Amino acid sequence: MSDSTLQTALGTFELLPLHWHPRSPLRAWNAADELLLEQVAGNALPPTARVLVVNDQSGALAVALHGWQPHSWNDHVTSQLALAQNLARNQLPPDAVRFIPADTAPDGTYDAVLLQLPKTLSLLEYQLVTLRAHVHPQTQIVAGGMVKHMSSSMIELFGQLIGSTRTSLAQKKARLVFATFDPALAPTLPTPTRYPIPGTPLQLLNHANVFSQQKLDIGTRFLLENFPDLNSANSILDLGCGNGALGIFAGWKFPQSALHFVDDAFLALRSARESFALNGLSNAVHFHASDALEQFSGTVDAVLCNPPFHEGNRMHTEIAARMFRGAARHLSSHGTLTIVANRHLDYRPLLQPNFRQVKLLTGNSKFVILGASGPKAR
Ligand SMILES: C[S@@+](CC[C@H](N)C(=O)[O-])C[C@H]1O[C@@H](n2cnc3c(N)ncnc32)[C@H](O)[C@@H]1O
Structure with missing residues (x-):
């Protein structure tokens, strides 16, 4: 067998x-x-x-x-x-x-x-x-x-x-x-958690199962503190959006940009949708349930990503690799991918086959922010 x-x-x-x-x-x-x-x-x-x-x-x-x-x-x-x-x-x-x-x-x-x-x-x-x-x-x-x-x-x-x-x-x-179902019990549905993005008027709302349900992830926070200048981006995509922290911050800073939120998890997308609504942002917005970018069609000028690196209890980078390939395929020729990652995970070998330039933008003792441009898949 x-x-x-x-x-x-x-x-x-x-x-x-x-x-x-x-x-x-x-x-x-x-x-x-x-x-x-x-x-x-x-x-x-x-x-x-x-x-x-x-x-x-x-x-x-x-x-x-x-x-x-x-x-x-x-x-x-x-x-x-x-x-x-x-x-x-x-x-x-x-x-x-x-x-x-x-x-x-x-x-x-x-x-x-x-x-x-x-x-x-x-x-x-x-x-x-x-x-x-x-x-x-x-x-x-x-x-x-x-x-x-x-x-x-x-x-x-x-x-x-x-x-x-x-x-x-x-x-x-x-x-x-x-x-065995006991009709006499009367538990109530857990209320979604909420927390602010420090230094902004923005709030994030989190349903069950969402990454960083109780507070902003420190890697996400590091990227928000060192955010790329996306002033000329007509469209920005938050890849593996979770509660939408990266895309909502981008929408607040660049109100003229259309936003796309992509995640594999339906409750994550619901959290991102409700977080977006909570903040009264005026950007055009789209939500996509997709495995990396495989169910996404269209072209964007910027992709932001804090890649997942655990699946079940195994460490692995296979999903990140598919996300980077997808980003290269869906970025405009002048588009950029910006990622935040744990310093010990070297994502450069996964980015280089897909982008002409891969740069270390900044780092601290725990995280690095990498910028990739010149998508090769075009
Ligand atoms: C590290 S979390 C980052 C969440 C959010 N961007 C943040 O910074 O708080 C990675 C996200 O990738 C999503 N994810 C995992 N596998 C995926 C896949 N195959 N396709 C799309 N998203 C995926 C997870 O559901 C999770 O929301």
């Missing part, structure tokens, strides 16, 4: 993660997915049951459960793209699973909810409180996660927000959490 073949009591499926290549042989599922699927297979779920899968990273749960035409509720465009590819890989129609972005509530009442534990407690809290309006006391609510990433606070949240909870024994380093 290859690393792309998932064998379950529900069937055998060919699955690959998005951007799979032979030198980074990641699997499209983990042991927690296998336990969740075993649970469904052992429970004789009726064929008419309404099924919701949550945080299904590469579509493994949804593809394996396709017979129930499940809904998939998820914060990432990259998961939506992986799901589409894996449905096609198994000769299943695109509408066998309905994808629901995390900034929208699921649709109707479900008889089974299978949830992969997310990385952040804030997302879990938001999801569990939202789910209450979409389950009934008999709904099978089962969560799965790898033991090393499963904290006691996560398990406690199920008790506080859903109802009585028990956990399974660990198997293959994964565990399940079973929760």
Whole structure:
């Protein structure tokens, strides 16, 4: 059996993660997915049951459960793209699973909810409180996660927000959490956090799961304090915008520029949209859910980026590399990319294949700001 073949009591499926290549042989599922699927297979779920899968990273749960035409509720465009590819890989129609972005509530009442534990407690809290309006006391609510990433606070949240909870024994380093809906609990949705950008009248609003939910990231702050002169830029794009800190600051400084905000996460884009509205800026503005710039079309004069460098618990720069390639492809010939990065991550080798000039603009003991111009992809 290859690393792309998932064998379950529900069937055998060919699955690959998005951007799979032979030198980074990641699997499209983990042991927690296998336990969740075993649970469904052992429970004789009726064929008419309404099924919701949550945080299904590469579509493994949804593809394996396709017979129930499940809904998939998820914060990432990259998961939506992986799901589409894996449905096609198994000769299943695109509408066998309905994808629901995390900034929208699921649709109707479900008889089974299978949830992969997310990385952040804030997302879990938001999801569990939202789910209450979409389950009934008999709904099978089962969560799965790898033991090393499963904290006691996560398990406690199920008790506080859903109802009585028990956990399974660990198997293959994964565990399940079973929760029974208690209609008497009345938790409220967490309110988005808000904080100012120091030295400006600007405020940022943050929904669950957003990078730097409680305060401005110090790398972001360093870039705001050493901001490029974009006076002549007709359009500015905030790539991996999170709450929109970089683009909103740019819009405030350069009110004539049109702004584009791009992120993979729907709750990040919602935060950027609401942050933009909160500050009464007059710039023309567009929001794009995209994997790097792969779903973006158009040309801009400046790109600002504080690249992500963690995925799950692994350090890696593969997303940053795709972002830089995308920036070169979508910048006008006189356009510039400005990035802030931890000093220990040398991004120059990733920038140089895409830009004629790459300059160190400034730095401190922790961060560097690099400016790249002369995009080569034109
Ligand atoms: C380091 S955070 C920076 C957020 C914001 N620009 C700031 O400075 O506070 C990186 C952002 O990249 C986004 N991201 C991660 N992978 C992405 C991808 N494949 N495509 C687009 N955005 C992505 C994350 O959701 C996150 O908001």
